Amino acid sequence: MTRRTFLRTAAASAAGITAGGAVVTARVTAPARPAPLWPRLVLDVGGIRVTALRTGSVAVKAAHRAYGGPDALRLPAIALDPRWTPWLPVTCWLVEHPDGPILVDTGETARTAEPGYFACDPASAFVYERLLQFDVPAALEVGPQLRALGVPPEEIRTLALTHLHSDHAGGLAHVPNATAYVGRPDAERPSQGALPCRWPPGFRPTPVDYRDGPAGAFGRSHALTADGAVRLIPTPGHTRGHQSVVVDAGGTSVFLAGDASFSLDQVQRRVVAGICEDRGAARRTLDVVAEHLAGTGARYLAAHEPPPYSPAGRTADAE
Secondary structure, rough: HHHHHHHHHHHHHOOOEEEOOOEEEEOOOOOOOOOOEEEEEEEOOOOOEEEEEEEEEEEEEHHHHHEEEEOHHHHHHHOOOOOEEEOOOEEEEEEEEEEEEEEEEOOOOOOOOOOOOOOOOOHHHHHHHEEEEEOOOOOHHHHHHHHHOOOOOOOOOEEEEEOHHHHHHHOOOHOOEEEEEHHHHHHHOOOOOEEEOOOOOOOOEEEEEEOOOOOOOOOOOOEEEOOOOEEEEEOOOOOOOOEEEEOOOEEEEEEEEEOOOHHHHHHHHHOOOOOOHHHHHHHHHHHHHHHHHHHHEEHHHHHHHHOOOOOOOOOEEEO
């Protein structure tokens, strides 16, 4: 389906579709407000502290999170779906390694509430404004959270972006001195849903090619630290260049999944999300992720999976 065809279909879903003389509309039932205050998850991975930072909340159509129908109909199915998920967290992670702090994604910005913020292109504007809902208080943006943890945002030198969608790169302005590592396909040709018109002036992602040998079930990786404890691994499907981060030290391991799936359950049941650039690649990624988790015992953390966390981890005060 071309972008133009999708836009026509999506616009029709918003206004109502004539079928056999009757007008069928996708009734919108928004999730109840306010969004929940989730506890902050803090993990010790062999002396490396990994902190989940919830930068706000998002609600998506049910078919966006999981879709089992024909691939050709997935975009109309999302546009027409009247069901919304509950509020889901928008998560990024701070990895405190002896080489220096590493930020994995930047979360979203409170500017999403500004009229026209998503209007970098018509397709992105429609999807973000009609098919997604955000609740991002300014106090939960990544910059204030890093400062509260004693990590000045301007001292972040390494930023691992799982991909460039707004809810993962909306906080780029908070880390102006970081080198942003992005899977090469996304770095060279950002996917639909990236908002280049909102990137900080001069932002240039550094493409990643994964030339540092295997990591668990993954045959390729890119080491972000000298000891190889923090690595990028390719997990394409959601976008062509989607990547995840593995933190492995002291006999323990954490898998920071980004949008490889919406939850661990989706990995275990091989449930592919409706929003995927390449659903075949997404299915293959889930197979390798499942093999990796089984072989390493890594704890899997997806960007939009709410508590309860499994297995249980230490939590701090609610954000």
